[in-house]
Amino acid sequence: xxxxxxxxxxxxxxxxxxxxxxxxPLKIYELCSCIRETFCLSYSIRKxxxxxxxxxxxxxxxxxxxxxLRYLGPDERSQALLLLKALTKLQEIDSQSKTEIIxxxxxxxxxxxxxxxSFLQYFNTxxxxxxxxxxxxxxxxxxDISVQTFKNEIEKIEESDFYIIPNYITNTDKKHLIKxxxxxxxxxxxxxxxxxxxxxxxxxxxxxxxxxxxx
Numbered sequence: 001x002x003x004x005x006x007x008x009x010x011x012x013x014x015x016x017x018x019x020x021x022x023x024x025p026l027k028i029y030e031l032c033s034c035i036r037e038t039f040c041l042s043y044s045i046r047k048x049x050x051x052x053x054x055x056x057x058x059x060x061x062x063x064x065x066x067x068x069l070r071y072l073g074p075d076e077r078s079q080a081l082l083l084l085k086a087l088t089k090l091q092e093i094d095s096q097s098k099t100e101i102i103x104x105x106x107x108x109x110x111x112x113x114x115x116x117x118s119f120l121q122y123f124n125t126x127x128x129x130x131x132x133x134x135x136x137x138x139x140x141x142x143x144d145i146s147v148q149t150f151k152n153e154i155e156k157i158e159e160s161d162f163y164i165i166p167n168y169i170t171n172t173d174k175k176h177l178i179k180x181x182x183x184x185x186x187x188x189x190x191x192x193x194x195x196x197x198x199x200x201x202x203x204x205x206x207x208x209x210x211x212x213x214x215x
Contacts, residue, residue, distance in 0.1 A: 010057035032079040033199035059113040069107030129160035
């Protein structure tokens with residue numbers, strides 16, 4: 001099993017009409033690529049992987065749980081529609097239920113948090129292995145934050161490891177959140193700066209995990 005947590009500054013708004021017209025926003029197209037690389041193989045789904053999307057401004061978490069996923073196709077349209085349904089799910093329920101875990105479609109769940117600290121507490125409950133926070137701009141971070149464990153390469157991917165990948169530049173403007181992650185248990189910092197798109201980082205981690213099985 002490999003777990004991925006992707007961090008976003010805010011929700012990207014779009015509609016089914018845009019999808020139907022082939023006008024899916026670039027950011028959503030990139031997000032769908034991340035979903036595809038997390039789960040999709042040539043003829044099957046990686047049931048042992050999980051993907052979590054956290055939107056900081058809205059304090060919203062969308063969870064894709066691999067062994068419960070249904071209806072996830074390999075095409076962008078399928079992924080974009082499932083994501084859209086999850087993003088709009090909280091608008092359909094009363095405000096008192098917004099902090100509960102809500103099922104959108106099989107294997108996809110949404111949860112709203114009152115504040116960032118509540119999300120971090122919840123995230124801590126998901127951790128069963130090591131946590132790797134992927135940072136591309138190491139020097140800018142080290143000026144302000146003392147990184148306990150830093151790695152330039154993945155040594156071995158263990159079952160239940162968590163990989164946190166921000167969808168923005170990890171510079172000092174975001175240091176408050178990064179500093180909160182440094183306080184978590186089993187935290188490591190990893191640079192994959194030579195691999196630029198997030199979906200390619202996910203592809204690389206999955207490849208490394210698959211390759212271990214053949215050794």
